[in-house]
Amino acid sequence: QLEKLRNRFNYVASSCKDIRDRYDEQEDGLYYLTTANGMVYQTFCDMTTAGGGWTLVASIHESSISGRCTVGDRWSSQQGNDANRPDGDGNWSNRNTFGTAEGTTSDDYKNPGYYDISAKDMSVWHVPNNFPLEHWNLASILRYHTSNRFLSLYGGNLFELFQQYPVRYNIGSCSNRGPAIPIVYDFGDEESTRQFYGPKPRRESEPGFITFRPINYERAAMAICSGLKPTGCNSEHYCIGGGGYFHPEQCGDFPSFDWDTLGNEQDWSASKEMSEAAVLLFYRQKNKLHI
Amino acid sequence: QLEKLRNRFNYVASSCKDIRDRYDEQEDGLYYLTTANGMVYQTFCDMTTAGGGWTLVASIHESSISGRCTVGDRWSSQQGNDANRPDGDGNWSNRNTFGTAEGTTSDDYKNPGYYDISAKDMSVWHVPNNFPLEHWNLASILRYHTSNRFLSLYGGNLFELFQQYPVRYNIGSCSNRGPAIPIVYDFGDEESTRQFYGPKPRRESEPGFITFRPINYERAAMAICSGLKPTGCNSEHYCIGGGGYFHPEQCGDFPSFDWDTLGNEQDWSASKEMSEAAVLLFYRQKNKLHI
Amino acid sequence: QLEKLRNRFNYVASSCKDIRDRYDEQEDGLYYLTTANGMVYQTFCDMTTAGGGWTLVASIHESSISGRCTVGDRWSSQQGNDANRPDGDGNWSNRNTFGTAEGTTSDDYKNPGYYDISAKDMSVWHVPNNFPLEHWNLASILRYHTSNRFLSLYGGNLFELFQQYPVRYNIGSCSNRGPAIPIVYDFGDEESTRQFYGPKPRRESEPGFITFRPINYERAAMAICSGLKPTGCNSEHYCIGGGGYFHPEQCGDFPSFDWDTLGNEQDWSASKEMSEAAVLLFYRQKNKLHI
Incomplete structure (x- = not known):
């Protein structure tokens, strides 16, 4: 079994879609990928959802x-709330990487695929903290994907999208x-999505x-509202990631999910389930054959 | 020589014991291992102590x-002394990993083996900071191992043991x-162990x-008292790792080893040797053949 | 193309010079290297400048x-300005490593070659932050190398050089x-070098x-003055890296480049170009054939 897993090192592919199409692998798990420059890394492939290749x-x-924007807040700022660093740590739009696939529900993760893969769609899994890889799929409290190829319009990945829409304090207003x-x-629905956030969101x-x-x-500025489209301007209570400056007491990777008591699903606070689940981001590469 | 080292990439094994048994390697050094999910990593194998395979x-x-629980205190908390984060960074019982084998005496290290290997015994080396890999064994100020297969009773590794005994503030009392x-x-004895800590411990x-x-x-809560069994309740002066909250001025990976002057072996303070040595943790996997 | 890049994994070499000499590779890019202990890593090779092999x-x-010596200041201190930690994080003279080659203009980088390779000369590239690997060479605002084999006199690399000249607060005076x-x-000249720093430096x-x-x-203490020899003692305005203690308001990886307004090239302040460019360090190994 280990031998079979090690043999995957011999695959040469730039994304999971590539591996599925070229090597006919249909099993979820860890695979090796290679960037355009030749950098090799291991990550998790979802080979089953909606055709697989994520x-x-x-x-x-x-x-x-x-x-409040302390060590570990890599998707906003690890250096405190600081209007002089409007981009915060800048990880939404740079080539810095961190973490491992197996540790992805225990700490932040970003691999070279984030900036290297040219994708058309993405999917998102909300997995309770510390769950092991083999149970992510079943343990997820929410899973969904896009299907309209929107990433093609924004440069092919989030690295490019956030060049066009910088996650930066004071770059604009709510509009x-x-x-x-x-x-x-893929798991959950509109109603369950609503229940994961607070009554006021x-x-x-x-x-x-x-x-x-x-x-x-x-x-x-925040980066992503997962499952929601804001119709108001208090997005710090239900959107994640961010630049380097927020209202005091709001800065962080899940900025102000705990405004009215942690995990209480009360007023502006998100549910405990949502507050204690890692948000996993997947890309699906453009189909090389019929595009 | 490099070529011989690179060839070890072709080994398929889940632990050093596996490599020793299956490939008959008896040389201390770096080897590749693979987790159950197929994640590949390099680490150091002690192939000589008490039969090898560590x-x-x-x-x-x-x-x-x-x-005091600042950047680098990954085995307690990098976010200050905070009773609202009783688990601190939580690395004793999650799948986050950090550091490299060659850098292990220069900074914290944790690889996937910590949670992946199913072991029966463990060994510990206290190696002076910044010593290179090739001299760890001889430079150690203290080396020992367990031999009663205790880890089998606690789930097979420290990840599982610390699920049963959480390293968390206010989880219980000294008893x-x-x-x-x-x-x-393997090196040192009961008397030398005592001398590395302070007179009061x-x-x-x-x-x-x-x-x-x-x-x-x-x-x-602390994680490990290396070489000692406490008979009192001031363990912050001679045990390492911890949750996220201590008496002020005690939080840290070596919590309060410097209470009465750093490295002075005075009152509650540990010796300079002990305070400036990294604590390396090894597992020995269950013997696959005769279990 | 990916396949060609992946095949480089089969090379066995301790430095880019080795790869150039033994495998006749003349293309800039990522290659695999192996340390004396057998640790494998990927890094960038400059195969063209002045004979290549960097x-x-x-x-x-x-x-x-x-x-001011906060998270991310790995080349000085991530724990604040502290005279009790005169070495700061100590990364100039330990075996800790961090970052990746592709991310090297987005965050700090240090690979095992820093302490493992035995070199005679070094080169330095100042690359604007966040530039991708394929454009580093052309995007550099300054590139140069040494040619007098000075590293041979100081142990063969910076790890050894900084053992002899510790980057430590209060180790000596300006003399x-x-x-x-x-x-x-290789790009730029003495005049352009001067213009990148402030009028007073x-x-x-x-x-x-x-x-x-x-x-x-x-x-x-600082580590490197890139392009300059100080003739005075205000080196915090034009030299980089450092120990753990500076005059308040000066501690950091680029210690006091912003003393008189950030990036304004005014009084003691460096230019914006210099302040927002990563400093890449390369080694060239001793020629194994004719030494």
Whole structure:
């Protein structure tokens, strides 16, 4: 069995789609990929959802909801709330990488696929913290994907999309948010999505979308609203990632999910399930054969 | 020579014991291992001590004894002393990994073997900071192993053991400590063990053991007392790792080894040798043939 | 193309010089290298400059010029300005490694070659932050190399050189700086070097050199003055890296490049170009054939 897994090193592919198409692998698990420059890395492939071929490229893990842009807040800022660093750590739009596939529900993860793969669609899994790889799929509290090839319009991946829509403090106002893309549910539905967030976010958002680069009343930028399209401007309570400056007491990878008591699903607070699940991001590469 | 080392990539094994048994390798050094999910990593194998087959899975390195749960304190907390984060960084019981085998005496190290290998015994080396791999064995100030297969009773590794005995603030009182396992010395003895700690710890501990999850008077949890079994409740002066909250001025990977002057072996303070040596943790896998 | 890049895994070499000489590879890009202990890593080889064979071993990236020895300041201290930690994080003279070759302009980088390769000369590239690998060469604002084999006199690499000249607070005074080595320009010249720093540094330095371990008036130690030899003692404004203690408001990887307004090339401040470019360090190994 180990031998079979090690043999995957001999595959030469730039994404999981590539591996599925060229080597006919249909099993979820870890595979080796190679960037355009020849950098080799291992990551998880979802080979089953909606035709398979989804490459895990990143996860956003909140290691400390009470920490305000401290160590571990790689998707916002690890250096405190600072208007002089409007981009924060800048990881949404650079080539820095961190973490491992097996550790992706225990800490933040970003691999070279994030900037290297040219994709058309993405999928998202919300996996409870610390779950092992072999149970991610079944343990997920929410799973969905896009199907309209929207990434082709924004450069082929999130690295490019966030060049066009920088995750930066004071880049614009609430009306300048990025695209909201409709989603297809693989586990969960619009109603369960709503229940994972707080009662007040429910009143200013619409489920069934993934939204990029929302901006709140205080001109703080976030990266992703998972499962929702904001219809108001308090997105810090239900969108994740961010630039380097927020209203005090809101900075962080899950910025202000705990505003009214942690995990209480009360007023502006998200549910405990949502607050304690890592957000896994997958890409599906353009089909090389028929595009 | 390099070529011989590179050829080890062709080995398929889940632990150093596996490599020793299947490929008859008897040389200490770096080898490739594969987790059950197929993740490949390199680590150091001790192929000589007591029959060999010991896999290096982690090291606890104190980068700044004066830092109080700051950057680098991955085995307690990198976010300050905080009762609201009772688990601290949580690395004793998650799948996050960090560091490299060659850098293991210069910074913290944790590889996938920590949670992946199913072991029966463990060994510990105290290696002076910054020593190169080729001299670890001879440079160690203390080396020992267990021989009673205790890990089989606690799930096969420390990841599982610390699920049963969480390294968490306020999980219990001093009387709730985890197991104390007798050790066999490979270098050093009970007397030298005692001399590495301070005069006051000597009065409240017994050498010849490795002890897990001690708890002190203030209900702070630590992870390991290396070489000792506590008989009192001031374990922060001679046990390592920890949860996220301690008495102020005690939080850290080597919590309060410097209470009465750093490295002075005075009152509660540990010796300079002990304070400036990384603690390397090895597992030996169950023997696959005669279990 | 990917297949060709993956085939490079079969090379067995300790440096890029080795790969150039033994496998006749003349293309810039990523290659696999192996340390003396058998640790395998990928890094960038410059196969063209002045005969080629240059191995990228490290980069110093300033993630936040306003941060004063905070997270990301791995080449000085990530734990604040602290006279009790005179070595800071100690990465100039230990075996800790971090980052990846492709991410080297987005964050700090240090690979095992830094301490493993035995080199005679080094080269330096100043590459604007976030530039992708394929454009580093052309995007560089300054590129130069040494040609007098000085590293042979200092142990063969920076790890050894900085054992002899520790990057430590209060190790000596301004007159105790390390060697200043003449450089050969590959892009830029003495005049352009001067223009990248502020007007006041220009008056207390001489271009055309790389200088190691300068010490300033306040007895803070830095690691490298890139392109310059100090003739005065305010080196914190034009030299990089450092120990763990500086004058307050000066600690950091680019210690006080922003003293008089960031990136304004005014008084003591460096230019914006220099402040926002990563400093890439390369080694060229001794020629194994004719030494």
